Amino acid sequence: MAAGRPCSTVGLSHSTDYLETSPLKLIAEHFPLPCSLRELVLKRYTPAKTAANNEQPMPLEELLQYLKNIDSFDLTPLEAVLLQTEAIGDPALPTTQQTAILQWLGTALQNWQQSFPLEQPLASELHPLHALAAALAVTDPNFLIPGAHPVHRLLDTLQARAIGWHSRLGRAGAATQQQIAKTVERALAWFDDTDTDLAAICTELAAVVQRDQARAGRMAQRVVEAEQGRIKSADARRQAAQMINTALEKFQAPEAIGAFLTGPWYASAQLVVLKFGSDSKPWEKMIATTDTLLDSLQTVEEPADNRRQYIFEVVTQLPKDISHLLLSLQHDSEALEDAVGLIEFTHLRVLRNQPLELGQIAAIDVGDEDIAKGEGDHFDALDRVEVGQWWRVDLGDGEPLRLQLALKLEREQQLLFTNQAGIKALQQSYRDFAELLARQKVTALHCGASFSTSLASAAGIDSTEQLGILVDAAAVLPGGMAVEEPAEYFGQEAIDESIEHIEQYAVDEPVEQTRQEAPDEPAPVADTNVEPDLPMGTWLGFHDGDKPLMAKLAVHDREKDNYIFVNRKGIKILQLSKEVLLQMMDDGLIDILQTSSTFRDKVTQAQRQTEE
Incomplete structure (x- = not known):
């Protein structure tokens, strides 16, 4: 929700301050997550163990067949499987881990559909992929890493593609429906052929979506430019009319001159504003020439010598200036000559003291094109409405529309929306849109790693802070990343909780030995004031038992002064106090096999070398 234009999908409330509600804090850039959610999923969703699911485990092949046969998508995948087994009297049930994973997926799917909703019937066309996701969740460990699996x-991508689809698009939306139907059909082939390249299907879809979105973006940009051009033209008309009307209020003029000023001169004034701007020298020249022309036509009862000299100078220079500024007639030399000739003929009559029939020329009427600004804080909720945001808009004249905000005009207080194809679909004033907000007729839509975000949220990871704790704690989780920093660096609470997870769920590889100082153990004689010179990540060989044991130093708990060691899978297998560790090293019961300095150690070493 997604590069280029902002797009999001968490359902928002509809009060005037509803935009204060923050969507899920994780964004597309956070995915794929750097570690698996397996332990979090098992802890949160593992059901109470019963005799039934211990004695009658369901073979994986049968579970996959049940998932393939799902035809009721009002239920979660697990509920749909149990419904089938109950209907035929099958006593077998998914294993404990499969049940936990399927429950997690079911929660994520429900959150996804509620927080990132699509219009019917398009939403229903994606339902068969729920079964595919469930099958892959119980067969592929990478599915437990949100954003890492092709199905994620x-x-x-499908949600991002369909966010702007609604039934009233007609032919413009038919291509989206066909594309989604084809993609779903190709992906479901996995049930019959597990070698189906889901990654290739995803890549192809992403390329098509990117191409279509780029095309829609270009169309929307044309709409924006056209609207901005319309506004500039309206501004130019207002400024040109105001300039000429101001001059006509001060001076009277012959009817022919009035027709010239409100005709080709008015059109030329607009072009000067558009081409050079209202702060330019040509525009200043346009204003001065208009005043000079009208002033030179005024009748003076007893003209002084300097007045006559002034008229001679005007007659000489003014036609040149008018000819240069008549931009609207530059393409028509004959019309340009006629306009200049009218000015010269009128001035000739003035020089001959022939009376002119002067009259008040009617002002140019440009209509009321200004849009009044709202007063007070009535439109405060619109301050956070951003260009690129998708909206579901119910105008009460049929099915709701899905529109993207393409342009926000602050001065005019207008909002311009385009549809999925980038075509202008709606233009509303701030006031009208604010009223729709108050009446709960509009809903903000979001996209961008929507399904991956829902998977993470269902496991309790819905913010960058929680993600950071997970990444740090994953160092001591099964299958997690290696710990490279001491305990206080990322929080003792996270480590203790992670270890609790391991001791509760790491049933595939139990702790082999726990070497802790026993109550009757003789007091160590090692010097306890000495710290073991063991960087985090050091591999040690222990040969104090019946068989040698190899372990890696993962955590130094400085508060308890304990050292925690893990095996190659990241599972805790040893916890030794500093006294016991030093004593064993003094007794020759520990071999240092390999050291791995941390980044912090390397930085400290480099600083010391620099200081030396």
Whole structure:
């Protein structure tokens, strides 16, 4: 929700301050997540163990067949499977881990549909992919890493593609429907052929979506430029009319001159504003020439010598200036000559003291094109409405529309919306849109890694802070990343909680030995004032038991002064106090096999070398 233009999809409330509600804090750039959610999923969703799911585990092949046969998508995948087993009296149930994963996926799917909704019937066309996601969730460990699996990216892309679709698009929306139907059909082939290249399907879809969105973006840009051009033209008309009307209020003029001023001269004044701007020298010249022309035509009862000299100078210079500024007639030399000739003929009559029939020329009427600004704080809610945001708009004249804000005109207080194809679909004033907000007729829509975000949220990871804790704690989780920093660097609470997870759920590889100082153990004789010179990540060989044991130093708990060691899978297998560790090293029961300095150690070493 998604590069280029902003787009989002968490459902928002509809009060005037509803935009204060923040969507899920994780954004597309956070995905794929750097570690698996397996432990979090198992902790949150593992059901109470019963005799039934211990004695009658369902073979994986049967589970996949049940998932393939799902035809009721009002239920979660797990509920749909259990409905089928109950209907045929099958006593077998998914394993404990499969149940937890399917429950997590079911929660994520429900959140996804509620927070990132699509219009019917397009939303229903994506439902079969729920079963595919469930099958991959129980067969592919990468599915537990939101954003890493092709199906995650596929659903993310499909939602982003369909966010602007609604039934009233007609032929403009038919291509989207066909594209989604084809993609779903190709992806579901995985049930019959597990070698189906889901990543290639996702890549192809992403390329098509990117191309279509780029085309729509160009169309929307043309709409924006056309609207901005219309506004500039309206501004130019107002400024030109105001300039000429101001001059006509001060001076009377012959009817023919009045027709010239309100005709080709008015058109030329607009072009000068558009081409050079209202702060330019040509525009200043335009204003001065208008005043000079009208002033030179005024009748003076007893003209002084300097007045006559002034008229001679005007007669000489003014036709040149008018000819240069008549931009609207530059393409028509004959019309230009006629206009200049009218001015010269009128001046000739003035020089001959022939009376002119002067009269008050009617002002130019440009209509009331100004849009009044709202007063007070009535439109405060619109301050946070951003260009690029998608909206579901119910105008009460049929099915709701899905529109993207393409232009926000602050001075005119107008909002311009385009549809999925980039075509102008709606233009509303701030006041009208604010009223729709108050009447709960508009809803903000969001996109951008929508399904991946829902998976993370269903496991309790919906903010960057929680993601940071997860990444740090993953160092001591099964299958997690290696710990490279001491405990206080990322929070003792996270480590303790992670270790609790391991001790509760790491049943595939139990702790082999726990070497802690026993109550009857003889007091260590090692010097306890010495710190073990062991960087985090150091591999040690222990040969104090019946068979040698290899472990890596993962955490130094400075508060308890304990050292925690893990195996290659990141599972805790040893916890030793500093006294016991030093004593074993003094006794020769520990071999240092490999050291791995942390980044912090390397930086400190470099600083010391620099100081030396």
